[in-house]
Amino acid sequence: MAEKYLVVIDIQNDFVTDALGTAEAQAVRENAVRKVADFTGEVLFTKDTHGADYLQTQEGRKLPVEHCIRGTAGWELIAELETFRKREGCHVFEKNTFGSLELAQYLREKYEAGEVESVELIGLCTDICVVSNALLLKAYMPELGIAVDASCCAGVTPEKHEAALDTMESCQIDVLNR
Numbered sequence: 001m002a003e004k005y006l007v008v009i010d011i012q013n014d015f016v017t018d019a020l021g022t023a024e025a026q027a028v029r030e031n032a033v034r035k036v037a038d039f040t041g042e043v044l045f046t047k048d049t050h051g052a053d054y055l056q057t058q059e060g061r062k063l064p065v066e067h068c069i070r071g072t073a074g075w076e077l078i079a080e081l082e083t084f085r086k087r088e089g090c091h092v093f094e095k096n097t098f099g100s101l102e103l104a105q106y107l108r109e110k111y112e113a114g115e116v117e118s119v120e121l122i123g124l125c126t127d128i129c130v131v132s133n134a135l136l137l138k139a140y141m142p143e144l145g146i147a148v149d150a151s152c153c154a155g156v157t158p159e160k161h162e163a164a165l166d167t168m169e170s171c172q173i174d175v176l177n178r
């Protein structure tokens with residue numbers, strides 16, 4: 001039977017309260033937690049995951065702020081979501097860059113088996129990892145309905161958040177609750 005999927009992108013401490021936290025991310029925290037709790041379907045999580053060599057990577061050279069180093073508190077999902085994830089045994093896709101090929105392949109296999117009704121994405125940051133994964137999923141599954149709930153996403157800045165929502169709308173991602 002086809003199921004609805006909710007993909008929660010990188011709602012980790014470093015993107016909410018710690019190294020790269022923003023007021024905007026903190027402002028959508030409650031929405032995101034409620035969305036996950038109320039969702040009827042399967043919830044998947046991604047975690048931005050870097051190693052001690054982060055500053056030597058291309059991302060680190062362009063954004064020299066260490067974040068989401070595996071095993072640190074900042075790398076963990078925010079507490080409410082980690083509790084949910086553990087309780088429900090949800091899949092977590094660790095990724096060392098913006099988009100997750102592993103996530104896309106996982107969903108495409110299920111999609112080809114007729115097991116995916118729709119995919120919705122929420123999380124951080126709208127203009128980096130949310131848009132990257134939304135467009136990646138669109139490329140893998142052009143006939144699948146893919147949506148992003150804007151009320152559970154935050155960008156690096158409010159302007160970049162809005163610009164990324166525009167880009168996703170242009171690319172036929174359904175933007176909800178804008």
Ligand SMILES: [Zn+2]
Pocket residue numbers: 048049050059067068
């Ligand atoms: Zn990163």
